[in-house]
Amino acid sequence: MRETGTLLSFRPSIKVLDATMRDGGLVNRFDFSDDWVRALVRANVRAGVDYMELGYKSDPDLFDKSQFGMWKFCRDEDVLTVLGGVPEGIKLSCMADVGRCNYERDIGPRENSPFSMYRIATYINTIPAALAMAEHCHKMGYETAVNIMAISKAKEKELSLALDLIGNSAADIIYIVDSYGSIYPEEMRVIAERYLEAGEKYQKAIGIHAHNNQELAFANTIECTALGVDYLDATVGGMGRGAGNCRMELLLGFLKNPKYKLAHILRFLQQCMPYIREQGAKWGFDPAYLLTGMLNRHPGSAIRFVDEGRTDYAEFFNELLEQE
Amino acid sequence: MRETGTLLSFRPSIKVLDATMRDGGLVNRFDFSDDWVRALVRANVRAGVDYMELGYKSDPDLFDKSQFGMWKFCRDEDVLTVLGGVPEGIKLSCMADVGRCNYERDIGPRENSPFSMYRIATYINTIPAALAMAEHCHKMGYETAVNIMAISKAKEKELSLALDLIGNSAADIIYIVDSYGSIYPEEMRVIAERYLEAGEKYQKAIGIHAHNNQELAFANTIECTALGVDYLDATVGGMGRGAGNCRMELLLGFLKNPKYKLAHILRFLQQCMPYIREQGAKWGFDPAYLLTGMLNRHPGSAIRFVDEGRTDYAEFFNELLEQE
Incomplete structure (x- = not known):
């Protein structure tokens, strides 16, 4: 029997992942100052956020490094330098896109890395390549997630095959990703049930990454939570590409586990987010x-x-x- | 058997009510120019919106008329003058607050009025007064709704009694109102089921008026729609008190009835809403x-x-x- 929550209880298996620097990096070319990054880590640790995704592991041979901040590349040594080591009280995550990451060269053993988790972002037609990456990351000792993007465009049959393939892989977590912000809650509940069934069959956790095009990112996230989805993505102020993401402040306001402390995110919102807007980054509903x-x-x-x-x-x- | 919709069908009994001037009037002291009002009526008619609420029937003996635009008072003769008669293709609605409306003096027979509907806004402890107002409006020939505000503060038992009282009254429609924007979709579904049960028992239609404090106004509105709630409030650009309301552009983008034509609302958004912001009116998520x-x-x-x-x-x- 799958464990779910009620409006007055909480499920300890829920994990909140802050994707502010990763999805938010898409709207400011990953140009976060070192002080700002350290302040966000501090805020997340104090707020009880479980994971923090710092950016992408992009292949520097494919992108002009002078055009992007370091968080597009997330070299282990840069992360350790900026953070002064591996922070306590939170796990660090990094995203790797299929086809944009030289993972065999750039993702080494976990014991030498600040990261605990790699999340592989894939379209449905590149799942085999994603699974090779997941296999590599798993072997290197990382928790591994596969995020299937743009599922609102995928055919029923394709999605079933994809869930079976990932189910039989080394991945620990399968993420529902509403890339286009096109999924309504009643559809999202059906999708979540499918993922959760696959998760039970193959012993994988399920995650949700929602976009706010129709002001449904938070609603879709909490609907998934109620059904048993455990890994919840959010970003401070909803910072993220286009309409942005599920707001961390809304999510922590909703979750009942007393380990989550909204006030630290509110303080960060006040003190550190105006700088990002002043730099010219744009996101949010339009x-x-x-x-x-x-x-x-x-x-x-x-x-x-x-x-x-x-x-x-x-x-x-x-x-x-x-x-x- | 209650009729509901699916994501690919529509229920002809659904009615969309534009509350831009009424809830929006709360953030600009009802200071809408005549041209702007006429443009909104035109946009709503073309967009297929069923009802348009122009403002409140407030008692001029209780409020300083020099401090508010005419739409706080909605005198029949003012409405007819500005609109050049009764517009075709849309029904006009007016809101009357319990205790703030001299209804026996100011709400006369429907045949002399531009309005088709009165909506009585009441707290749960003033239901008897609201029902007297509803009775008067019904006798005068109007469609009549009772909007129970702040239900998130009401006790279970009180709400049951309220629904029974309104059920036995002359009101045609009972509105769910999430005044504080505090209701999550899974709670809203339970509330909607309660109202719909009362609606079936007493042959009343049910409506929903949501607020966007937690970016859930649209989500809550469409969850209610899927269960059988027929009267849906929205405002252009979400204009309304505080965090605002369910955005009309989101709602018309969701509804499947081809009579609803989103493009006319989009044009109004572009051409006429910047003026309202430039005047200094503030609303939206914070x-x-x-x-x-x-x-x-x-x-x-x-x-x-x-x-x-x-x-x-x-x-x-x-x-x-x-x-x-």
């Missing part, structure tokens, strides 16, 4: 994101729309419909 | 609203916090906890 979300499209065109300062939403809606 | 929402408090203190330009969320959280 009607353009609702349009790509409701049409189940990649948010790229909406991000350009917002970046260009456009507000002709009806015209943008027409443009999107003409591409159907 | 961490302060999540705090009053999660603590099930009236948003008044959060509204002051935001108005004062405060961002010391952790301190505000302390202040709220000290009042527990």
Whole structure:
């Protein structure tokens, strides 16, 4: 019998993962100052957040390092330098994209690394490559998650095959990812049940990473939580690509485990998030994101729309419909 | 058997009510220009919105008329003058607060009025007064709704008694109102089931009016819709007190009835909503609203916090906890 929670109880297996620097890094080219990073680690530790994802393990041969902050590459030695060692009271996570990470060269044994977990981000058609990466990370001693992106575009049959493949792999966690912010709660409950069934069959934990295109990121996250999903992604202030993510402040306000202490995130919000906005980073709900979300499209065109300062939403809606 | 919808069907009994001027009027002292009002009526008619609530029927003996726009008072003759008669293709609604409306004097027969519906806003302890008002409005020929506010503070037993009282009254519609934006979707589903049971027993339609303190207004509205709630409140851009309301653009993007045409609301958003912000009206999500929402408090203190330009969320959280 799967353990679930009620509005007055909590499930100790729930883990909160702060993805502010990773998903948020997509809107400021991973340009976080060292002091800011240390302040976020401190806030997360005090708030009882379980994992903190620092960024991507991108292949420096594929990206111009002068164009991005170090958190796009997350070299172990850089992380250890900035943080002054491995922080206590929180586990560090790093994301690796299929095809953008030279994992055999860049992901070494866990005992020499600040990271406890690698999360492999994959589209459904690159699952075999993702599983090879997961296998490598598992062998190196890391907790390993596979995050299947853009599932709102996947066919039923494909998703079943994907869950079976990951089920039989070395991965510890399978993540539901609503990349386009297009999934309504009643659909999300059906998806979560499918993942949870696969999780029970193959002894994998399930996670949720939601986007806020339709102001449903928090709602979808807590619906999943009620059904038994254990790994919950959130970001401070919802910082993340396009419409952003589930807000950490909403999530910690909801969770009943007394280890979570919202006040530390509130303090960070006040003291450290204005700097990020002042630098010019943009995220958060805009009607353009609702349009790509409701049409189940990649948010790229909406991000350009917002970046260009456009507000002709009806015209943008027409443009999107003409591409159907 | 109650009729519900699916993600690919629609229920013709669903009615969308635009409350932009009524709930939105609370953040700009009902100061809408005549041209702006006419543009919103046009947009709503074209978008297929069923009802439009223009404001309150407040007693001019209780409020200083020089401090508010005319939509706080909604005199029939003012409405007819501004709109040039009764608009076709949409029904007009007006809200009357218990204790703030001289209804026997100010609400006359429907045939002389631009309004089709009166909605009586009441706290649970003033239900008898609300029912007297509903009885009057019904006799005058109007559709009549009773909106029970702040139900998150009501006791189980009180709510049952309230539903029975309204069930036996002349009211046509009973509204669920999440005044504090404190209700989570899994709670909202339970509440909606209770209201819908009362609605079946007494042959009343059920409505939902949600607030966005925890970014759950849209989620709660569509959860209610899926269960059979028929009257759905929304406002353009979410304009409304504090964190605001369910956004009309999200709601019309979700509803499957082809009569609803989102593009007209998108155009209004672009052309007419910036003016309201430029006038200084403030609304929308802020961490302060999540705090009053999660603590099930009236948003008044959060509204002051935001108005004062405060961002010391952790301190505000302390202040709220000290009042527990």
